[in-house]
Amino acid sequence: MSFVTRGFSGRRREPDTRLPPGQTLVQDWPVLSAGPTPHVDTADWELTVQDETGTDHRWSWDELLALGVEDVTVDIHCVTHWSRLDMGWRGVSLDKIFEDVESEHEYVMAHSYGGYTTNVPLEDLLDGKAWIATEADGAPLDPEHGGPARLLVPHLYFWKSAKWVRGLTMMPDNDPGFWEQYGYHLYGDPWKEERYW
Amino acid sequence: MTHHLDGNVLAGALSEVFTTDMTAARGRCGGCGHMAAIAEAMVYTDAPGLVARCAGCDQVLATVVDTGDRVILSLAGLSAVELRR
Numbered sequence: 001m002s003f004v005t006r007g008f009s010g011r012r013r014e015p016d017t018r019l020p021p022g023q024t025l026v027q028d029w030p031v032l033s034a035g036p037t038p039h040v041d042t043a044d045w046e047l048t049v050q051d052e053t054g055t056d057h058r059w060s061w062d063e064l065l066a067l068g069v070e071d072v073t074v075d076i077h078c079v080t081h082w083s084r085l086d087m088g089w090r091g092v093s094l095d096k097i098f099e100d101v102e103s104e105h106e107y108v109m110a111h112s113y114g115g116y117t118t119n120v121p122l123e124d125l126l127d128g129k130a131w132i133a134t135e136a137d138g139a140p141l142d143p144e145h146g147g148p149a150r151l152l153v154p155h156l157y158f159w160k161s162a163k164w165v166r167g168l169t170m171m172p173d174n175d176p177g178f179w180e181q182y183g184y185h186l187y188g189d190p191w192k193e194e195r196y197w
Numbered sequence: 198m199t200h201h202l203d204g205n206v207l208a209g210a211l212s213e214v215f216t217t218d219m220t221a222a223r224g225r226c227g228g229c230g231h232m233a234a235i236a237e238a239m240v241y242t243d244a245p246g247l248v249a250r251c252a253g254c255d256q257v258l259a260t261v262v263d264t265g266d267r268v269i270l271s272l273a274g275l276s277a278v279e280l281r282r
């Protein structure tokens with residue numbers, strides 16, 4: 001290890017190695033939307049998790065927050081080729097949501113106010129990998145960005161982080177959600193560039 | 198602000214698939230039965246694909262996903278499409 005080599009390798013080149021293939025770094029937060037923006041008051045908001053017995057587990061807004069809101073700093077990667085690094089979020093870990101849910105099923109369909117859906121394997125929502133996010137960039141989530149609450153699954157392409165989330169339904173099979181039916185990848189790993197079918 | 202354009206923005210993508218001008222074609226919404234020209238649909242373009250919705254009920258009528266080397270078209274929300282000869 002010569003002095004010269006150390007000098008060069010010591011140069012910070014983090015953004016390059018943290019950008020998945022085909023992605024470009026942005027500083028702003030583009031708004032993508034496949035339909036009209038639902039406006040849901042937190043007083044009316046509710047999250048429902050439905051298991052195969054038909055049992056609904058429900059959380060009101062206050063009940064959700066009472067589970068414990070944590071700070072999260074993550075990189076997000078949108079399939080339309082932009083990425084943001086070190087984005088600050090606040091939300092409730094899905095580990096807390098699934099603590100009381102018993103299910104044999106391995107897949108989850110996320111449902112949103114407005115009708116959007118996306119499918120995610122259950123294991124991708126557990127072990128500190130996913131949240132019900134209520135704040136981003138230091139402020140409550142705007143409706144345009146999925147407020148009052150959206151799913152946050154940062155290790156998958158951002159279409160999996162369903163805006164306006166209202167429900168999670170356990171599924172025996174990995175059925176496709178909205179974009180997954182219309183051409184996008186069933187799983188969506190940005191590091192493998194799993195964009196389309 | 199999420200905004201939408203009219204169905205004429207689908208002209209380019211649909212011309213790759215159909216030989217006639219599809220924006221002039223009429224379609225029936227599978228949700229509410231509303232019959233209208235494709236040009237009258239509400240098309241959301243700030244999205245991972247084009248999403249055409251019924252002006253009557255917001256149901257998704259058609260989607261177009263451009264993968265670069267493929268076009269993936271869904272007309273699943275239309276119960277019928279009328280093409281003029």
Ligand SMILES: [Zn+2]
Binds near residue numbers: 229231251254
């Ligand atoms: Zn309709």
